[in-house]
Amino acid sequence: MNILPKILIPLTLTVQSHGQAMKVEKYFEWYSKNYIINDPSFAHSDTEIVFSKQFNIPDGGNAIGRDKYVQSLLIKAKKDKRFADPLISVINLKTKKLTTIDYGWTASFSKDDDLILYAFQTEPITGRVLAQTTKGNNIKIYNRTKKLFQVIARPNKTFLLDPEFFDSSSISYKVGAAVNGSYSAGTGLNIIHLSSKRTDTILKPNQKFGNFPLVGAIKKYSNDICFTLCKPQDSFTYRHMLLNSKGVIIDFGEGYLKDLDSKGCF
Secondary structure, three states, rough: OOOOOOEEEEEEEEEOOOOOOOEEEEEEEEOOOOOEEEEEOOOOOOOOEEEEEEOOOOOOOHOOOHHHHHHHHHHHHHHOOOOOOEEHHHHHOOOOOEEEEEEEEEEEOOOOOOOEEEEOOOOOOOOOOOOHHHOOOOOEEEEEOOOEEEEEEEOOOOOOEEEEEEEEOEEEEEEEEOOOOEEEEEEEEEEEEEEOOOOEEEOOOOOOOEEEOOOEEEEEEOOOEEEEEEEEEEOOEEEEEEEEEEEEEEEEEEEOOOHHHHHHOO
């Protein structure tokens, strides 16, 4: 059986007594047949969730013994050249009404929930998600009140990914590259100021020893940007660090990269 991710939101946590496990109560669940749910994010009002959903065709072990079912999905996919592209979607937690916004990844709401920020999937994927299939991806904003789309950042040669609202007037995003062969990851970091359109380069992609530095989690702290970074030391090892715009905050030492899929370090 092929089991796809569901949005399961446990929000009520109760500790009965010291030393006992917390009790988790589920109050919302949503599922869409044949679709994978990626990167759900709450609105600040807690009444909506934005996420990307992606059409899934079972392969490998998931496809064994399901020939007719898989064939029916392949026939459906042939009719739509963008069948494999993720769809930015908003669901209302009370009404369960689903609204489709655009093709893209890692969406999030502005503080007033009026803007939706995401990495736009420029070209049809048609197959596996690799660096080549995300080439040209830019950063877009959708204004829900005005129903207008705006491209706020474009890549030079590769692709952009993982945008976040740094504050109400600026946005951070990663500059991507092909790493570990054909897989993609964030190798640079920029902040764009929406009013002035000025872009600050926090980290420029710089390949050493045949490898790029890999940008992980990004957070705002004391009005500055903080992020994790795996910096190549030779062909096999990386130095794991926490940095801000001024330099290294904590150096965790050297080691092998353990989890490339998370595009992070720890």
